[in-house]
Structure formats: C-alpha cells, structure tokens
Amino acid sequence: MKETHTVRAAAVYDETGIFAGLCRHGFVLALVDMVKSGELAKYAFALLAHLCKALGPEVAKLILGYDIGCRFYKMVMRHPRVSDLLQDREFLALVGSFHGTAHDRLCQTRNLPKYKDDVGLEGFEGCETFFSESNALAARTRYSTAFHRWQAFVTWAEHKDRFQTYGQLSHTLVTKYRHALAVIAEAPVLARLTSELNGATSATLEGWLKAEREYLSSLKKEPEEETLQMEYYQALVNYYDAKEAADGLRSNVTGLQFVEESGADRTGAESATRRFETNRRHVYEREDKCLEAVRYLEARLEVVERWQPGDESWVQAQMLVSKRRYQLALDKLESLVAARLLELWKMNIPGTGYKLRKHIAKAMQARSKAVRTALANYNAAAAALESPRPPLEWEAVVEYAFLAEFDLLRFSRRDVCSEPWAQGSGRAAMDLHFKIKRAKEEVERLNVEIRRLYTYMRDEDAFLAHHARRLREDHQPQLAHQVELYRQQHARFNDEHRRRLEKLHKEAGCTAVLEPGTALSKDREVPRLAATEEEMPDAARAEALRDAESEVEGAEDVDAEAVADSLELVLRIANDVSGGM
Template sequence: MYKLEGEEELEFSMLVTMDGNDSLKRVLRREPKDFDNDGNLVPGQSKERFDPRAANVGKDYFIPREKVDHWSKDKLDEWRKVWEARKKKSRRRRKKEGDTKSPMEPTKNGLETSVPSESTPAAQPTPEAPAGAAAGCEERWKNLGEDSLKRMWGIYDETGIFICLCRHGFVLLVEDMVRSGELSKYGLAACAELLEDFDGAVGSGYDVGCGFAGTLFNSPLGAKALLKKFMFLVGAFHGHAHNRLCQLIYLATYVLGLGLEDLEGCERFFSKSNAMAASIRYASVFHRRQILASYFKHFDTNETYANLSKFLVDNYWQALEILEGEPALYLGMKAAGIDDVTEFPRRLEAEFTFLKSLMADSEEDTLHMEYYQRLVNLADRRLKLELTKCKDSTASATVRRHAQENFDKAWIEVQETEVRMGVKERWLDTSPEWAEAAHLVSTKRYRLALLKLERLVVQRMFELTKMNLSQTGYKLRKHIAKALQVRSQAIRNALNSYNTAAKSIVPAGRQLSWSEVIEYAFLADFDLLRKPAELGEVRPWSTPAARLLLDKYFKIQRAREEIRRCNIEIRRVITSIRDEKAFLTAKENELQESDPGLAWCIRRYRFRRERYDLVHMERFQKLAKQAGSGLTGTLEPGVRLRQVIPEPSGMEGVVETGRQEEEIQAQALAREMEAVGASEDEEDDDDDVGGEEEDSKLAEELHTIFIVSEDDPVPLSP
C-alpha cells in the first residue's frame, strides 16, 4: 500500500471483497465413456497432456492449486485433531497444577460476542459472533451449505474462479475452483495471502461473511486474523437477504469505519468477465489462464486505474450529498421525540438484544410445548374413541380397535413426557401451566408460518433478479416466469396460514396483505415480526419510520468516514503520480546517452501513463473548485512512508518499502528474461555469442524498468 508520512490512521487500512463465480468453467477433455466391472457407465479418462507453461502464466494473479489445497477440509480436520489433543493435554496439566482457567478459552478482552453500538459496533464482529448471527443464513446461500451440495458436474475441470479485489477494483488474487463449487478452502487460501501480504486491519466483504467468519477464526489462521484485526463483513446488496441479527453485526451500513463502501465490487467485475465464458469453455488449461490473466491485466490498467480518480471523486460527491440531508435528520428526530443522536446506537443495541432473545427456545419451553401437544393429542384421541363406542356409532370393529390403539399410544407418550419432566400432577385445561404452554405453542406456529412466508419471498426475490439479468436466455426467462407463477400462489397460501396463526396468539399478531409482502424490499421487516409485541410493550425502533430514521443517521456517519478515507486516498494518488513521473524521467535521462533505444521505450511508457494521470489531476482540481469548503483534504502531494527494517548484518537501516519491492520484482523478471534468452539462444545457434549476451542484457534491463515503473509507483490500493 502507498502510505504517506503523517496521514491519519483509519479503522480499516484496507478494504477488499471476495466471491466465487461459476461462469468461467472449462470442459475437461476425456476419452469416450466406458463401463466398469459392474456394467455401470462411467466417465472416460482424461486425455489432456501436461503443459508446463500453465504454471507460469498469470502467476502474478493466480494462487497455485497446491497452496489452495493446503486449506482443504481433510487438512483442516487433521489440524483440528492435533489442536484438540494439545488442548486436552494442556487442560490436564493445568488441572494438575491447580490452574482452572484456560488461555485458549474466550475472555472479555474482545473475544466475546459484541453488542452493537456506535463505539463497539455491530461493527466489531468477533470469533464468537457468527455462532448466532449467521443462524438461518445457511438456507439462503448455497455457498454456506454442506460440501456434498457443492459438487460440480463431472464434465468440467475448472468450475469457475474465486477472486479478491480491493475496494477500487484492482485484482489482488485469483483461484481456480477445481471440480467443486465454492468451498471454504478458497476463502481460507485468499485470507492466508491477505494476512501474509498486508499489515493493519483488513475488512473483507463476502456474501456469506457472517458464516465464513466462524470458519476463519476456527482455522489455523484464526489467531493471526484476530491479531491483525481481520474482519469479514457482508456487502450492502447481499446483506439485505440475511436475517436482521446478522445485518446488525455484519452489514456495511452499521460497521464503524467502513464509509460508503458497498463491498460489492465482485458482482460488478463478474458482470463484465462473464462475457469470456464462451471463449474459454473448451480451451486448454494454458490458454484459459492466458486469456484470464490478459483480461485481468487489461482490467487493472485500462479500466480500474483509468477510472480511479472518478471512483474517488464520485464517492466524495455522494458523501457530501448525504451530509446535506443532516438537517432533515434533525427535523425527523424532533417529530419522533428524539432529543439526542446517541439514542440511535441505543436503539440498535435494543434491537440486537431483542432479536438475540428470539434465536432459539429454551429446553424447558420445548418440553412444556411437547407435553402440552401430547395432552391435546390424548384428549382428541379419547374423544374419537368415545365416539366409536356410543350407541349411534356405525364404526366397524376395526375402526374401534384402531381408535383404542391410538388412544393407548397417546397415553404412553404422555406418561413418558411426565417422567422426563418430573410432573407430579397432570395438567388440566384450567391450570396456568396449560395456558402458558398453549401460548408458547401458538407463538411457535406463528413463527413457523412467518418463516415459511419469508423463505418463499426470498426465493421470489432471487428469481426476479435472475430473470432480469443480462444474457439470460429466452427459454430460461420463460422457465423462471412459470416458476414465479407457482411461487406466487404458494406465497398466497403461506400468507393465509400466517394471518390465521397471527390471529391465534395473544395479543394478536400483525395482519399482512398481499401488497405488503410483495413490496418487502428488505427481509429485516420479517425479523421484526418474529415476536409479537407484548401487551403494553413499546419498541420505538420497530416501526418503519423509526428504522428509516435509524438508517439515515448511520448513513450520515458512514458519509463522514468516507470523506476521511477519500481525503487520504486522493493525496496518495497525487503523490504516486508525482513519484512515478520523477522516477521514469530520471531513468530516461540516465539512459539518454548510453542507451537511447531503452530511453525511448521508457519515454513511450511514461507518455501512456501520463494520459491517465492528466485526467486524474483534472478531476481532482474540478472537485476542489466545485466543492469549495466541502473538500476538507489537500491536493498537495505528500512523502511516501519509509519503513525501518533490519539489515542482514543485524543493524537497522531505513529502507523505502517501494524500493525493496522494486528490487524483488526486478530480480524476478530478470530470471524470466534469462529463461527467454536461453530458449532463443538454442534456436539461433549461428548468432554471435557476444551479440546474444548484449541483446539479452538489453532486454533484461528494458523489462526490469517496465516492471518497476508500472507495478510499483502507482499502487494497487491507494
């Protein structure tokens, strides 16, 4: 990262987003299908030849498969066994020494579940938070499902890519998903690289960040991630399909220090990269990687870097526009009877506490509901048995026998439950325990009806989204439209069941109309219905108007944070432009007399970069002119931060971080050019040896200058 001296420290030193995509699949070439010993049809063997070039192409982006497989489920299971054995051994030793407190157990130093507020946000997810917060999200996201559900068709080798971008859109790393869906090993491999390469707190957006945070903190990377304050979050678009409790902890709107970043850059990237699917479906391993690596390089240089200043300026204007709505917030507060803005964090905390209380029924309540239901079943079967024995009954002997057997079975079930609960006197329909259990059962039915309605609405939302996506074929659109018709009737039936259940509880739950359910844009509306309001209880945060006011307040807070971040990043870009120009100009002048050809190449490269840089500076100057006092930062370039690192002799010296990176990149490229030169020497045996060495040296210096000037002075993440 291109940090400057004296700049303000941010809550997140870097923001990234990661996600998987299955559009860029590649068909595995196989022999014709064959039969096994049992006569079953099996796929043929692969007939693809090993291509050594595939390992080198795109290595600046791709993580090798071997490193990804290091985080596979089998390897993690082995690690957990070793860790559990060490943990048991440590416990026995402490027990022997009389120390009952384990250093591995979570304490109140930040490992406990955070209760959201503006100071310890919803914004500070911890290793313990996902255990409850992600409850219910598994059914909504296929990449949170079991691994057995993530197997891909056998005709493919690479079944897609898993990509990580910085918030500006630069490609940081890519992984091939191999014969599988979006497994956890791809996310863990990406986290391992990020934790290795970047210091400071990193915030990572992921559509299943709520559940994957638990996977990360329970892996070998957990301690390092906790030490570096690595945090998984949920993007602004996908986040509204998560349950409300999950949103309060992970949604971008409520995360302290995130600014206006939506963490949905991968979706925008995939909307463009999906166009390559047809061209790589039947390509070789090498050519597929070559196409992807070329596209990533083009995307970084000609799209992301070219629009870097536009991204920052647009975010600045968006933040200023949101801040203009602050007077409207105070008017709304006055109308709602809110005296101080500190009320909003308190309301968020109250909502968190309320929703957390709905996560699961206690074991005692579950037993009471089970006992009540069995008593009801016993009474119902007693009535049916008596009806078969009355004088006017026309029931056959078989029907009477079945009624007697059902009654006996219900009687035994009641007795078993009474033994488990230790009931001394059987409940009657007039006893207070009966009434309390009846209330619990009716509330449970209400929640189940609401859950079914919510699930159908989620499916409808996703199908509508898919139907309106570009490049969705006509047949698929018709298929989705037909499914939506069936879904609409199912939603109507679920709505009727919900309204019936809502009437049966005391006090009665809120009745929903068809138009209300269909127009629900955010699934948080369902979570607020899960527990009917108790008689006389007032929840000021539960009304739609109060929640709009709450979100407006937090958006204003995020807008202020975005301005802080943009001020820092704009100055980083300006400094980087100045430093790169000075570096290239110095190299050009240095080689002007000794090697005019190489100097000309440097000048040509510098002119190409300056075309973008001039546009960047014009945009920043225009922002300063139009925003006036709204621009709180400076356009004056700063000084790149120097880092103190130990020298090989043990003495400490000040070495510029960028210069060290330049040397490493130059050495790596020099080795590549040596290999290229060697292959050319074999082809041109008749050439003069001295001329070959001179040409190889010239090419090596040229490409070294290119890689140094291109990749380092303008950083991927300002």
C-alpha cells in the same frame, strides 16, 4: 478412440470459473481458478490467506465483503491456518449491500456495511461489474490449455488495471466524494426527524438498532427464563409422581411374603420377591434422580421455596407448558413477518433503485413459502388452545405496511408495536443517521486516498524518470527507451487526475489536500540530485520533468539532423569523386 485422447479432451472442462478478489477501487488483488467444482469456501480461504501474506503485518484491519460474509466469518475463525494469519489484525467479513437484501433482517442488522464502523459508503459489490466484463473471455478460453487460459485472464486483468481502472481512478474518487457530500447534506432532514421523535440523539438511534437486533434474536429461541420455568415445572411433576409412588411402597408392605426354607413354591416366591425388590429399588432411584433435577433447577432459578400445586408460579408455568406449541409457532411466524415488513420498508424508501427493488421483491417472494408454512402452523396451534385465538389470513399479512399494524404481535411475549424503531418515522431517522455517519467516514477515507494518489503520481514518475536516466547513462538505450515508454504510458492519466481533483476541490464541502505526502514505503525512493530539486514544489517539479523530456526529444532530433547532414556530406563527396573521374 484412444482413452488418452478422451481424458485429455475432458480435462478442458475441469476449470469451471474464477474466484476474484478486488480492492474497493476495482483493482484486481488476486484470482483463484475454480477446478471441477462450483464456488466453494476453499477458494475464499486461499484468497484471504494470500492477501494476509502479501499485505504483511502493516495492515492492522482487513474488511472483506462477500455474498455469504455472515457465515464466512465463522468459517474463517474455525479454520486452523487462516485464523492464525488473522491473529494480529482486526478482521471483519460483511455481506454486500445488494446481496444483503436477500438475507433475513437479523443478519442485515449484524452484517450490512451500513451498520459497521470504519466502512464508509462502500457497498462491496465491485465483483459484479468485474464479472460482467470478464464474461467475454469465456468464449475465447473455452478450449484453451490451462496455460493459455491463465495467460488470457492475467493479460486481460493487467490491461484492465492499467488502462481502465487506473484511468478512471480519479473519477471513482470524485464520484464517491460527491455522493458522500450529498448524503451529509441531508443532515437538516435528520434534525427534523429527530425533533419529531422527542429529540432523539445519535446514541438513541444506535440504541434502537441494538433493540431491534435483540428483539429479532429473541424470536429465534424461547426465552431462557421461561424455558427454565417450564423445565422446573415438568421436573416437579415428575418428582411428585415419583415421590407418590415411593411413598406408596414405603407404606404398603403387603407385597412382601414369607419364603419357606423348603417347598414347591420356594422358587416362584423367590422370583416374585426379587422382582418386587428390583421394582422398589428403581422407584427409589427414580425419586432420587427427579429430586436431584429439581434441586439443580431451583439453584438455576434461585427458588427460595419449592413450588406446590396450586401456587401462582405453578399455575403460570402450567399455562406456559400448555401454550408452548402455540408460542413456538407464534415466534416463528412473528420472526418471518417482522423481517418481511422491515424489508418491505427498505424496498419503498426513496432512493432505492429499480434493480434493488426487484431483487428485494424476488427474495421476499422466495421466502413467502416459509411464511405460508409458518402461518398454517400458527393457525393450527391457535385453534388447539383452550380459548382458541382468531386465525390469521394470508391476504391480511401481505397487506400490512408497518410493523405496528400487525395485530398478531399483540399476542406475543413482547409487544413492540409502540417501539419507536418499529414506526415509519423512527426507521427513517435511524436509516438516515447511519447513512450520514458512514458518509462522514467516507469523506475522511477519501481525503487520505486522494493525498496518497498525489504522492503515488509524484513518486512513480520520479522513480521511472530516474531509472530511465540511469540506464541511458549506463549506455543501455534500449532499456531506457522501454522504461520511458512505460513511464509515459503510466502517466498519461495523471494530468486528467489532477484536473478532476482540482475541480472537486473547488466545490463546497471538499476538505481534501491536493499535495503529495511522504510515502511510508521506500520502494519508489530515488536519490536526491540536488537541494534545489528537493525543495521544488510538485507543480514545478512536474514542469521540470516535462522540460527534461523535451530536451531529450530535442537531443534525439539533433542526433537525427546530424545523421542526415553526414549522409548528405557523404553523397556530395561521392558525387565529386565520380565527377572528377
């Protein structure tokens, strides 16, 4: 077999998949081909850079949802080129609502869409539906060339956008609107919960989320003050040891000996003297170095009087150092178990679907090994204490339902069992508060999108009708016919869009404006024919356009009848001529 043939055959498997970017309505924004690799950050960088250039500076805020949005944001900010494209706009990378359940609780409090302003109820999980539909292309493009593979993907994506996504656009908007109104309707439930919590306000509930985030962050590392106190204690121990050694050298001169100018022992005496002097210099230098470290930490801790052995601060720091291993093991276990309990509450909350419950359970099961390891380390450290703490059993950990039931937390640095955000009612109120807040943002955003849809339907139809008429007047009937076909194809869903949105407008709570506005872009602007047409309302203009279409069809029918009459006349004349002959 020729090597060129094998290389060419192997190249078929270079493409491993596609990396897609969609808008929140499901339209395809960009597709990136993944070559000889899995899903890498470079594809997300390329897609984000393309979107920044395509959208231009007019888009001042860009919110991106990604499975690893928590890490991707940091990567983008460090990227030399992509970060420059985002300098003049606000950028936010979040984790999808479904995939976010697999992240730890601290990441959820920072990166879930539910806790971010101006996001609405968007879950950032549209790519899952897209890939479930595009998987059918895999079999057809497995052995295709690079060109035909891309041709298949682009053609399929264009067809999906034109006939499926756009056709269901009003259905998507209506579904989102009704869901937002249903969430807002739960405001009385929130009022009842807050009244049971001593009249907690919106600021109070948002403060609880901040307190939870700070608490979980504090478990990731030792408190800075305690760390400095332990470092200061250790520095003092080192300094006092060094000072004791230096004082001993200063008071003891018996190690020095007189060296004669000549004699057999002169060489050995000189060597001993040099060793003694070197050792003395090292001891003094160590004393100075330890003293410098003590002074630095005293400045950091703002210590007025230096600690002495037996002082209260000295004893407390000494106990911290002795319990440091136990405390680190406790912090690790507390962090994992607290996150598990908070996620367990999410799994049992009403309204959580079956698939999401299974996804959360699978993620918690995968992290149970880490909890078991942390539990073993904690029990070992607890047994090594001067006053051993009782061991914690795994069966007890998995049976806890609320954070307040976790007795181990009472031995930690901070007892959060009595915190309102650690209670079931407090968490329910906090979750419902953020859902309602996001729902109000969703309604506000949908009102803008619905009016933009009306504006687009009017401008697009007028734009295509104008150019079809212009081409017909320029004696280009073939092009005019194609434009008219595209117009009819594109506008076939507009009546259904209007019907759905008008039905939504009659429902209680809907504040959408079903009238076109003024587009900022001038791409679809057409010359105004007459003042009367400019002042026509949208419904009348649509009726006029339909009348114009019927006139064109009628003209075509008239032309066809005229041709038929002409043919009939020619045949009649031919028959007369043949009869006369």
